[in-house]
Amino acid sequence: MYIQNYHNTIFLKSIANIKKEKYRHGLEIAIIGYSNSGKSTIINVLTHQKKLAKVSKTPGRTQLINVFEVVPKIRLIDLPGYGYARVPKNVKLNFQNMVFKYLKVQKCLIGLIMSMDIRHPIKHFDKVVINLAKLYNIPILVLLNKADKLSHLKQQKQLCFVRNNELMLSNNIRVELFSSFNKIGLIDLKHQLNYWIYKNINF
Ligand SMILES: Nc1nc2c(ncn2[C@@H]2O[C@H](COP(=O)(O)OP(=O)(O)OP(=O)(O)O)[C@@H](O)[C@H]2O)c(=O)[nH]1
Ligand SMILES: [Mg+2]
Incomplete structure (x- = not known):
């Protein structure tokens, strides 16, 4: 199997307006989910x-679509978080x-990584995006993120709860635990990305 190494990823650019975006070749995997x-x-x-992607304790940090290049023609996309309440309504609508x-027009998109805080999974916009992804036939890996915040037992309970949600009952959706702090799920994430790339790349 084609194994991609992500260590040499570089920042490529930020996009404010999808209309003007002409990048239509190569493969993209986007990270989507609520702010923070x-x-x-x-x-x-x-x-x-x-420090490749900007992280902040203040929600709403990522305000543009940030594009990272893993290798030429393979990109990671850091999307602005949806649903952050403390920005003006027009700004919030603009992000959303x-x-x-992006989901509708980007033909290069081969998979979505959906980040949900494990303590607050499947909120309104998560549902909207999952339904859109189903409509456009985009596979999703749902990461129940910040798993380090819960005990092992509670992690397993949340995992069962989300996996059994009827919205998740699709061959194109997979749900796993994740924590950036203690690296839970990192191997699964890499395998999933490798698989999507392997499936879509033209050797
Ligand atoms: N406990 C814990 N905290 C985390 C984890 N990952 C991120 N955080 C914290 O959560 C906060 C938000 O992280 P970001 O990565 O900036 O979140 P984001 O989703 O990119 O936020 P926006 O750019 O606002 O959409 C920061 O304070 C991080 O340190 C994790 O795995 N566990
Ligand atoms: Mg961000």
């Missing part, structure tokens, strides 16, 4: 780089529209 759920931290852990539009 740990998306940017996942990119840093995956790439073994501390940008994310929805």
Whole structure:
């Protein structure tokens, strides 16, 4: 199997307006989820780089679509978090529209990593995005993130709860525990990305 190494990933650019984006070749995997759920931290852990993606205690840190290049033609996309309440409504709508539009128009998208805080899974916009991904036939790996915040027993309970949710009952959706702090699920994440890349790449 084709094994991708993520350590040499570099920042490529930030995009504010999808319309103007002409990048339509290569493969993309995007990280999506609520603001503050740990998306940017996942990119840093995956790439073994501390400051590649900006992380913040203040939700709403990632305000643009940030594009990272793993190797030429394979990109990781850090999407702005949805649902952050403390930004003005028009800004919030703009973030959300940008994310929805990205899902609709980006033909290079081969998979979505959805980050959910394990303590608050399957909130409103998660459902909206899962339904959109089903519509556009995009596979999803759901990461129940910040698993380090719960005991082992509670982690397993949440995992069962989310896996059994009817929204998740699809061949195209997989749910795993994750923690950037103690690396739970990192191997599963790499395997999933490798699999998507392997499946879609033209050798
Ligand atoms: N306990 C714990 N905290 C985490 C974990 N991953 C991230 N965090 C913390 O959660 C906060 C938000 O992390 P970010 O990676 O910036 O979250 P984000 O989803 O990119 O947020 P936005 O850019 O606002 O959408 C930071 O304070 C991180 O240190 C984790 O695995 N466990
Ligand atoms: Mg972020």
